[in-house]
Amino acid sequence: MSNQYILAIDQGTTSSRAILFDHKGHIVTIAQQEFTQYFPQPGWVEHDAEEIWESVHSVLNQAMKEAGITASQIAALGITNQRETTVVWDRHTGKPVHSAIVWQSRQTSAICDELVAQGWNDLFRSKTGLLIDAYFSGTKVKWILDHVEGAREKAERGDLLFGTIDTWLIWKLTGGQVHVTDYTNASRTLMYNIYELKWDEELLDILTVPASMLPEVRPSSGVVAKTAKGVLDAEIPIAGIAGDQQAALFGQACFEQGMAKNTYGTGCFMLMNTGEKAVPSKHGLLTTIAWGLDGKVEYALEGSIFIAGSAVQWLRDGLKMIKTAAESEALATQVDSTDGVYVVPAFVGLGTPYWDQDARGAVFGLTRGTTDAHFTRATLESLAYQTKDVLAVMEQDSEIQLKKLRVDGGATANRFLMQFQSDILGVPVEQPTVLETTALGAAYLAGLAVGYWADKNEIARHWHRDEIFVSQMDDKERKKLYNGWVQAVEATRAFKP
Numbered sequence: 001m002s003n004q005y006i007l008a009i010d011q012g013t014t015s016s017r018a019i020l021f022d023h024k025g026h027i028v029t030i031a032q033q034e035f036t037q038y039f040p041q042p043g044w045v046e047h048d049a050e051e052i053w054e055s056v057h058s059v060l061n062q063a064m065k066e067a068g069i070t071a072s073q074i075a076a077l078g079i080t081n082q083r084e085t086t087v088v089w090d091r092h093t094g095k096p097v098h099s100a101i102v103w104q105s106r107q108t109s110a111i112c113d114e115l116v117a118q119g120w121n122d123l124f125r126s127k128t129g130l131l132i133d134a135y136f137s138g139t140k141v142k143w144i145l146d147h148v149e150g151a152r153e154k155a156e157r158g159d160l161l162f163g164t165i166d167t168w169l170i171w172k173l174t175g176g177q178v179h180v181t182d183y184t185n186a187s188r189t190l191m192y193n194i195y196e197l198k199w200d201e202e203l204l205d206i207l208t209v210p211a212s213m214l215p216e217v218r219p220s221s222g223v224v225a226k227t228a229k230g231v232l233d234a235e236i237p238i239a240g241i242a243g244d245q246q247a248a249l250f251g252q253a254c255f256e257q258g259m260a261k262n263t264y265g266t267g268c269f270m271l272m273n274t275g276e277k278a279v280p281s282k283h284g285l286l287t288t289i290a291w292g293l294d295g296k297v298e299y300a301l302e303g304s305i306f307i308a309g310s311a312v313q314w315l316r317d318g319l320k321m322i323k324t325a326a327e328s329e330a331l332a333t334q335v336d337s338t339d340g341v342y343v344v345p346a347f348v349g350l351g352t353p354y355w356d357q358d359a360r361g362a363v364f365g366l367t368r369g370t371t372d373a374h375f376t377r378a379t380l381e382s383l384a385y386q387t388k389d390v391l392a393v394m395e396q397d398s399e400i401q402l403k404k405l406r407v408d409g410g411a412t413a414n415r416f417l418m419q420f421q422s423d424i425l426g427v428p429v430e431q432p433t434v435l436e437t438t439a440l441g442a443a444y445l446a447g448l449a450v451g452y453w454a455d456k457n458e459i460a461r462h463w464h465r466d467e468i469f470v471s472q473m474d475d476k477e478r479k480k481l482y483n484g485w486v487q488a489v490e491a492t493r494a495f496k497p
């Protein structure tokens with residue numbers, strides 16, 4: 001097994017990565033490629049599904065080339081992906097009929113408002129564990145069928161296929177032969193019954209989505225197909241599939257009930273393992289499938305924050321305050337505090353616990369003395385405040401008080417943010433040695449399926465702590481700062497011109 005590896009595709013919101021792992025779960029090589037973000041109207045976000053595939057194909061080859069190995073040395077391929085993002089394509093030509101509508105996109109908020117006004121929210125919640133929001137795939141599929149000329153007729157004839165990004169990539173990797181997804185991705189569509197483990201006909205009728213478009217749902221760990229001849233230089237078993245946040249929960253070895261992780265990428269997602277029990281939320285958390293493995297599914301509670309690292313990208317690309325995301329740390333630490341400035345980055349509405357589709361971003365507390373350093377610091381702090389909002393409801397719904405929070409994702413490279421996170425939560429924040437936990441989770445799921453790793457116990461032994469951030473803030477200060485945030489969010493939500 002020493003010359004065998006597991007290759008994971010991590011298809012994220014802003015970049016595609018291929019990461020090669022060895023038997024100890026260590027990274028051998030990483031190849032990464034960013035791709036284009038399209039913002040056709042305010043609040044809309046789209047991707048080009050073909051460009052995503054090309055970026056994935058290219059990083060797969062690059063990762064193997066840099067490691068000096070061939071595809072025959074890959075024991076299995078694992079796929080993890082930005083969730084909910086919706087692709088609809090023609091099953092005969094393989095061509096998408098519209099751009100991929102990204103999870104962040106608000107272009108279906110009017111459809112959602114209508115469904116809520118018709119009184120459907122409780123039904124969707126009771127079957128899917130989600131709520132009616134533009135975030136999830138269901139209304140995105142409906143939007144494409146309603147807006148692309150001829151699409152509905154074609155879909156009704158059985159000529160169109162729907163897939164989240166995992167499904168699209170497997171379709172491409174298998175040369176258009178295999179149309180599948182896994183439980184975790186299905187559980188984010190608003191069309192899948194997470195209790196009965198089937199596509200729900202009643203919900204499909206309400207959304208007017210033909211069942212013939214939907215992929216077959218498979219366990220997160222298990223061989224679903226081999227890559228087609230000519231795609232890579234050998235045929236490799238595709239053996240692991242999971243949405244990126246569930247994959248990160250797995251990669252962080254949060255296998256026990258009550259264990260949680262928070263991932264700081266484009267958005268920020270906290271998931272807590274609730275075991276074989278699906279826990280309904282009273283406070284705006286989502287109930288979702290953690291993974292399907294060993295013949296059963298396990299569930300998680302999730303808090304979803306739409307804008308996290310992408311607020312830092314906005315400082316970089318939109319406001320041009322910094323040249324690189326990493327620079328945000330040096331700039332923020334030029335000042336000791338924000339001097340009362342709060343940034344609420346509700347660029348595409350607010351997720352947990354508010355679920356406010358119409359809120360938009362706001363800045364408070366500006367004075368003549370406010371500098372780019374205060375502004376940047378306030379933007380970074382907004383990631384930590386949003387996480388505190390989520391943790392508060394997570395503890396209420398799960399009735400578990402977190403003793404530590406495991407973290408990962410691109411923005412955890414920011415030490416200022418990690419320290420402030422611990423300060424504002426009053427809970428230690430732990431970083432593992434391998435920060436690419438999303439890809440690692442997908443690799444583990446694939447490796448377990450082909451016997452590369454024996455079981456979860458072996459995997460759990462791979463997790464090691466690299467760093468721990470412990471709160472240095474007193475309770476009075478914490479309460480004062482957080483109170484300012486709560487007021488800023490209230491004022492943001494009140495502004496609906």
Ligand SMILES: Nc1ncnc2c1ncn2[C@@H]1O[C@H](COP(=O)(O)OP(=O)(O)O)[C@@H](O)[C@H]1O
Binds near residue numbers: 264267
């Ligand atoms: N040092 C840093 N400080 C703050 N944010 C960072 C830093 N490095 C990366 N980021 C942010 O992290 C995000 C990338 O993280 P990643 O986990 O790759 O996200 P995704 O999988 O969503 O594409 C970007 O939005 C970027 O702005």
Ligand SMILES: O=P(O)(O)OC[C@H](O)CO
Binds near residue numbers: 266
């Ligand atoms: O691309 P990420 O890592 O921010 O993850 C996106 C989520 O899967 C959206 O639900």
